[in-house]
Amino acid sequence: MIKTFCEWLQGTAFAQTISETWFPMVESAHVVALTLVAGTIFIVDLRLVGLASRQMRFTQLSDQVLPWTWRAFLLAALTGSMLFAANAMTYYDNVPFRAKMVLLALAGLNMAYFQFVTFRNVAQWDAGKASPAARFAGFASLILWTGVIGFGRWIGFV
Amino acid sequence: MTVMEFSDWLSATSASQFIQVTTWVIPSLQTVHILTLALLFASALMVDLRVLGTGLRSESLRAVADRFIPTIWPCLVVLLITGSLLIVAEPARTLGNPAFYLKMICLAAAIIVTLWLRAFARGSRPVGGLASMLAVVSLLLWATIIVAGRYIAYIESN
Numbered sequence: 001m002i003k004t005f006c007e008w009l010q011g012t013a014f015a016q017t018i019s020e021t022w023f024p025m026v027e028s029a030h031v032v033a034l035t036l037v038a039g040t041i042f043i044v045d046l047r048l049v050g051l052a053s054r055q056m057r058f059t060q061l062s063d064q065v066l067p068w069t070w071r072a073f074l075l076a077a078l079t080g081s082m083l084f085a086a087n088a089m090t091y092y093d094n095v096p097f098r099a100k101m102v103l104l105a106l107a108g109l110n111m112a113y114f115q116f117v118t119f120r121n122v123a124q125w126d127a128g129k130a131s132p133a134a135r136f137a138g139f140a141s142l143i144l145w146t147g148v149i150g151f152g153r154w155i156g157f158v
Numbered sequence: 159m160t161v162m163e164f165s166d167w168l169s170a171t172s173a174s175q176f177i178q179v180t181t182w183v184i185p186s187l188q189t190v191h192i193l194t195l196a197l198l199f200a201s202a203l204m205v206d207l208r209v210l211g212t213g214l215r216s217e218s219l220r221a222v223a224d225r226f227i228p229t230i231w232p233c234l235v236v237l238l239i240t241g242s243l244l245i246v247a248e249p250a251r252t253l254g255n256p257a258f259y260l261k262m263i264c265l266a267a268a269i270i271v272t273l274w275l276r277a278f279a280r281g282s283r284p285v286g287g288l289a290s291m292l293a294v295v296s297l298l299l300w301a302t303i304i305v306a307g308r309y310i311a312y313i314e315s316n
Contacts, residue, residue, distance in 0.1 A: 024312040028305040035192065035304060039200025053225060056217070064214045068203065149196070150189040157185050 006088035019086035026086075030079035034152070036072035038145050040065050048130045048138025057126045058134075096154035103151065107144040110137055165249035177247035184247055191240040198233035199300050201226040202268075205275060206293035209285060223279030230272060254315035261306035268299040 009015055018026060044062050046052035053061050084091055091097045114137040125131045130138065159167075168174055177183045207213025208222040217225075245252045252258045271292050278289045 024309060028308040031192070031308050032301050032304050035196040035199045036203060037196075038193065039196035039198070040203070042197050043200055043204070052229075060216050064216065065204070068207070068213065146189075146193060149192055150185075153189045153192060154185050157181070 003089075003092060006092045009085050010088040012085070015085040015088065018082050023083070023086055026079050026082045030076060030083060033072050033076035033079060034149065037069055037076050038149060040069040040072065041141060041145055044069075045138040045141045048134050049142070050129055050135065058130065059122060059126050091155070094155055094158060096151040096158060100148055100151035100155065103144050103147040107141060107148060110140050110144060113137070161253050162250070165253050168246060168249040171246070174246050174249070177243070184244065187240045187243050187247070191237060191244070194233050194236045194240070195304065198230055198237070199304070201229040201233070202272065202296055202300055205272075205279070206296050209275065209278070209289050209293035219279045219285060223276055227272065227276050227279075234269075250315055252310055252315075255310050255313055257306045257309040257313045261303050261310070264299045264303045264306065268296060268303065271296045271299060 010019075043053070043065055047054070047056065047058055047061050114134070118131070118133045118137055121131065122134075125134060129135075169178075204214055204226045205223050208215070208217070208219050214222050275289065275292050275296065278285060278292070
């Protein structure tokens, strides 16, 4: 089912144009976008684990930084989908690619759990040291995004 | 000694030979390089957005610059170390590559622009058109550095 979809996707004229002409440019845009995604997330994570921006209230930092994370993520997802389309069959069978997608999903779940559960009592730790659950979320996010980038880079080496 | 003779000598050293035959070294170095770049680029983004009046407005420009510019320098050190090791690994790929030299020129310019913005942030003059222009140039330079870095893989060395 997924394999059939990948086969169809790679065969489209759109995918072939990317593969033949646009790949290096789209890939460069993907790297620009993903550095901003990971970098802005790290800024917020480092506040959560207590290593940086400790003088700022957490919400003050996250409210102003995370909108840029989402803008960059949109560009990363768009360019990433284009890169995937260009070589869909290869990526389908690529182990680091699959690992990257799993970690990406876990990073999303971690973010959702933080947003809907951990964040509810933010008033208690907004100005000072983050709650243990919030620190854990920051730590998990640092690890997961490091993995996403590591496996992402590894895709080209197998 | 020409650049090519230097490349040949470097690729024959035992350090280079070790990296070339140990398959995980290059992707790992590149991963650390990208993660560090992410933190640097996002830090520069925070300062540039504050100068442009579109980010972190709850803090003064000086507070934002004092928080994020000091992150840039240690990141640059890590980038120079991992970047140098990647050159040791594959000297001819990089040292004969026009994209690499474009990247280095932009890097020098980005450092100057960052120092200039820091002077603005520390000064008492109101932030005007020149500082806004520098912030835009800063973002363009860091993005060009990333794109040129990726293009080292696509442009033929000569």
